[in-house]
Amino acid sequence: MKTKLGLFVLMVAFFAVVCISCGKESSEKNTSSVNTEKVKSGSKSILILSSSPRRGGNSEILCNEFKKGAEEANHTVEMININDHDIQFFENKYYERSDNPEDADDAIRIIHKMAAADVIVLSSPVYFYSMTGQMKTLIDRVFKYEKDLKSKEFYYIITATDNNEEALEGTIQGFRGFIHCLYDSREIGIVRGFGARDSGSILKKPTAVQEAYEFGKNA
Structure with a gap:
């Protein structure tokens, strides 16, 4: 009788251990699934706005580096x-707002893309210590659409011929003035590519190139 009782106790203990083990394994699998979903849900929509009239120019090269890093991080760019x-x-x-892209030029379509993005990259070479006229014109056209651009994360990519980093300050302040007018939007990072005159010379500035890539990777 004692032998049978002992065997019964051992069997109960065995099944209890098996059940606990299976439950732990199941829990670990569920945790892994949740973590995977978090990674997927962390993907962002990123819009890069380049304003360089020179194709393949220095600011555009840095934009492509940002894009490369962001795509490697599985963001939509x-x-x-x-x-x-x-x-x-x-x-x-344009004091009267129109949400029909057919009623206006391409500015409204681009602004709608800005509104749909989580992250916006503003990029410009420095002209006379300020941003390009093309970029300033687009920013001016955001008037009446400011509320659509709430809770955005902004990066700036700026290049200049001048070797003095202070040459970028006018453009930086122009971008900051724009962001200041948007509700709950914030500046995340700035890529400063100064001392780059000829097209492609920014590649001799590995710090700026790497920084653009890393910002995209970690956006």
Whole structure:
């Protein structure tokens, strides 16, 4: 009788251990699944706005590095050179908001893309210590759409011929003035590519190139 009772106790203990082990394994699998979903849900929509009129220029090279890093991190990335689009100067008629892209030039379509993005990269070479006219024109056209661009993360990519980093400050402040007018949006990082005159010379500035890539990778 004692022998049978002992065997019964051993069997109960064995099944208890098996059940606990299976439950732990199942729990670990579920945790792994949750973590995977978190990684997937961390993917962001990124819009890169390049304003360099020089194709393959220094600021555009840095934009491509940002794009490369972001794509490797499985983010969704679209890069637009705004010089390829019809963006008219701000006029009196634009005081009235229109959400129909057919009613206006390409500015409204680009602004809608900005509104849909989680992250926006503003890129410009420095002209006379400021951003390009193309970029400033697009920013002006955001008037009446400021509320659509809330809670965005912004990066700036700026290049200049001048070897002095201070040459970039006018453009940086221009971008910051724009972001200041947007609700709950914030500046995340700045790529400063100064001392780059000729097209492609930014490649001799490995710090700026690597920084653009890393910002994209960690956006």
